[in-house]
Amino acid sequence: MDTVAVVLEGPEKIAVRSLDLNPVREDDIVVEVAFSGISTGTERLLWSGRMPQFPGMGYPLVPGYESVGRVIDTGVNVRHRLGEYVFLPGATCYKDARGLFGGAARTLIAPSARAIQIQERLGARGVLLALAATAHHAIAGGAAPDLIIGHGVLGRLLARITVAMGAPAPTVWDVNPVRRAGSFGYPVIDPEEDTRTDYNTIIDASGAGSLLDSFVKRLAKGGEIVLAGFYEERLSFAFVPTFMREARLRVAAEWKPEDLQATQALMRFGRLSLDELITHEHIPEDAEDAYATAFTDSSCLKMVLDWRHCA
Secondary structure (H helix, E strand, O other), X not given: XXXXXXXEXXXXXXXXXXXXXXXXXXXXXXXXXXXXXXXXXXXXXXXXXXXXXXXXXXXXXXXXXXXXXXXXXXXXXXXXXXXXXXXXXXXXXXXXXEOOOOOOEOEEEEEHHHOEEOOHHHHHHHHXXXXXXXXXXXXXXXXXXXXXXXXXXXXXXXXXXXXXXXXXXXXXXXXXXXXXXXXXXXXEEOHHHOOOOOEEEEEEOOOOHHHHHHHHOOEEEEEEEEEOOOOOOOOOOOHHXXXXXXXEEEEOOOOOHHHHHHHHHXXXXXXXXXOOXXXXXXXXXXXXXXXXXHHHOOOOOOEEEEOOOOO
């Protein structure tokens, strides 16, 4: 079996080509992908060649960990999953390419346990489940944020989930006026316009580790900074102001199954919407332009590849 996939041959070198797939094992499912998302955090670093050393790193590799599609075949132990519409956070099913994270392909083979059944009516919005679960994981690890740094798609999901969980609407900072425009149900402001220095919980979704000192200055005594972005540079901070505030730092890593379950419950009860977060779509044949746009166009919140008509 083979598939068409997006392949990063090296930094900023993207190809769309056929790859041989590993055999289907007894507990595997075969998924015909309808949509896959492009991450502007980790995938930007993979694309640019600036990704810190990470398990599974190396080229050529298939990126992507946000895929949705239908189960079209299975191993003998999981026949009951045939026909399900699922979310799959990547795959490592390629003979001649690394699967980090392996989701940007027309056909994926993965253990059945990795696939989560979702409602087909979500369509392309289903690719956002991993990012929504990541946002939930950052919030659920402590107190709800009263300040969120960055109003990209992760920042928006952090704000929406905070409100959906019944907490007061947080303030959101963004230096880009394009991303501040609109009505969101919570204030989105330029940090230069904010005079508060008593925030209890600040979640950074910008990945701008060089700004850590400026976040500390906005904390209340005993406050917490949650690092929810992905940081390529070494992080550091001035000790004295951090000491004076008895500040705490917490790193929010990848989501857990319970985060995905909680996110789905918020959606099911109508408290969380994934609308108006996907701003751009491309076909896989235009992957080079799609990745460049996702990483360089500030108006692009989320780029999705539509695989439905890919041969």
